[in-house]
Amino acid sequence: MxxxxxxxxxxxxxxxxxxxxxxxxxxxxxxxxxxxxxxxxxxxxxxxxxxxxxxxxxxxxxxxxxxxxxxxxxxxxxxxxxxxKWNTSLVVAFSEDGIPKLEELKHQGERNGVPNLSVIGREELRKREPNISPAACAALLVETGGxxxxxxxxxxxxxxxxxxxxxxxxxxxxxxxxxxxxxxxxxxxxxxxxxxxxxxxxxxxxxxxxxxxxxxxxxILPRRGEYYILDKKYADVFHASVFQLPTKMGKGILVTPTVDGTILIGPTAEDLDVRDDTRTTSEGLAKAIRFGSLTWEHIPMRDVITTFSGIRAHCxxxxxxxxxxxxxxxxxxxxxxxxxxxxxxxxxxxxxxxxxxxxxxxxxxxxxxxxxxxIPKFREMTNEERARAIASNPDYAKVVCRCETVTEAEIREAIRRPVGARTVDGIKRRTRAGMGRCQAGFCTPRTVEILSEELHISPLEVTKFGGNSKLLSGNLFEKGDGAE
Known part of the structure; x- marks a missing residue:
């Protein structure tokens, strides 16, 4: 014990x-x-x-x-x-009759002790967010949003x-x-x-x-929210995290940049009977786009790089x-x-x-x-910093994830650190290897090899997220029957 x-x-x-x-x-x-x-x-x-x-x-x-x-x-x-990043938050009204509700939220926030709240009009809103829907007429500006x-x-x-x-x-x-x-x-x-x-x-x-x-x-009542992630080419389309004013239809859909440069659209809200159903659904994703389009009129669907869902622990x-x-x-x-x-x-x-x-x-x-x-991020280094990093550790010269410019040095360090990565998803969350536009299509084989080498296990034992989520079922070049 x-x-x-x-x-x-x-x-x-x-x-x-x-x-x-x-x-x-x-x-x-x-x-x-x-x-x-x-x-x-x-x-x-x-x-x-x-x-x-x-x-x-x-x-x-x-x-x-x-x-x-x-x-x-x-x-x-x-x-x-x-x-x-303190990028601010905006709660947007799409009709004039929503402005009193913005004022109510402002007063509520002030009661909670939130500093620097203000309601801004169409002109100021458009100046801050040029790509917001023309229907947006006012917003609660939250300076302490990040x-x-x-x-x-x-x-x-x-x-x-x-x-x-x-x-x-x-x-x-x-x-x-x-x-x-x-x-x-x-x-x-x-x-x-x-x-x-x-x-x-x-x-x-x-x-x-x-x-x-x-x-x-x-x-606990599990509540699923579904999301889209858009490519980094749209990193500057929105600056603030843009919420929609809550209505009788719900809280609306958020459009926000991430600290990694992508754009996030979501979440939906669906109560579930089970706690681990993290599937995305056609209905949920359609809803995210339908309501998200109130904020961003023409969402470029061809540049969606992935979808996902999360379960909230609503009490x-x-x-x-x-x-x-x-x-x-x-x-x-x-x-x-x-x-x-x-x-x-x-x-x-x-x-x-x-x-x-x-x-x-x-x-x-x-x-x-x-x-x-x-972990020092190769993608964020200057050329001079990259040269020094490679000189000190040649594994920095080996790019494993092309989309996110993640090197072998970063992946190995993510495994070796305290509470280090033990799975492909663990590597992804610590380094962003596999989070780019190709969604791990290029880097997964090398990531599996590195995990196998560092953990001293067979590649057949490497998993995506633990348990039975093994990525490989056999080796075609082994003597005997080959793949199972």
């Missing part, structure tokens, strides 16, 4: 951020993730927006932690070397936590939790753990974890469930964390870490180092 002070369940952005925050204390901390890698759930498939905080109902956990987390983002991303890479942020938090002593266990689903005499006993796919405190950051499964130990039951309480469960001492929830969960994650992580440290009388970690340097 592994003896711990704190055990975190769930390796999404909230779990990994909480792990990093706990690393600032003299505590023995570990994290369990049921999937083959961290950031396999809703943290990898969302709109990547740093929300200002105007949208949440005043007085809710969502409102409080959204605004608090937004204020922490610059420092966090600077320390972790994660790309962040964009970030959610999976790079999650990985960065995990790496920094691991560098500061937190242990990570993957392929470790929790199968049982019982209260011991002065600890929690947690059974998992990685063995049995004893922990003075347990933190539930299990995302879509946070209700199941909570309901194992508490009579204060919660229920039946319509708010985050945070803190110690009322009838389960030293069991802490971060449950029902849907949007604005990404923005709220540093504030949630800090709150939980401070609360747990206080209850465990933990002292600060004098050796804690909050700085993490990202």
């Amino acid at each position: 592994v003896m711990l002070d704190v055990l975190i369940i769930g390796g999404g952005v909230v779990g990994c951020t909480t792990a990093r925050m706990l690393a600032g204390y003299q505590l023995k901390t570990a994290l369990l993730e049921k999937a083959s890698d961290i950031c396999e759930g809703q943290s990898k498939a969302n709109t990547a927006i740093v929300h200002g905080g105007y949208d949440a109902k005043p007085g809710t956990m969502k409102a409080k932690y959204n605004v608090m987390g937004n204020g922490m983002f610059q420092k966090m991303c600077s320390e972790l070397d994660v790309p962040l 964009i970030v890479c959610p999976y790079e942020l999650t990985v960065a938090n995990a790496e920094n936590a691991a560098e500061n002593g937190v242990r990570f266990y993957r392929n470790a689903p929790v199968t049982g939790i019982q209260k011991g005499e002065d600890c929690w006993i947690v059974q998992s796919g990685a063995g049995t753990f004893s922990a003075k405190a347990v933190v539930n950051c299990a995302g879509l499964y946070s209700d199941e974890i909570n309901n194992m130990v508490s009579e204060d039951k919660i229920r 039946d309480r319509d708010d985050f469930v945070l803190g110690e469960a009322p009838d389960a001492p030293m069991f802490f929830n971060a449950a029902g964390v849907e949007s604005p969960g990404l923005t709220s994650s540093p504030a949630i992580g800090r709150y939980l870490a401070e609360l747990i440290a206080e209850k465990l009388h933990a002292k600060g970690n004098p050796n804690y180092n909050p700085i993490r340097k990202g």
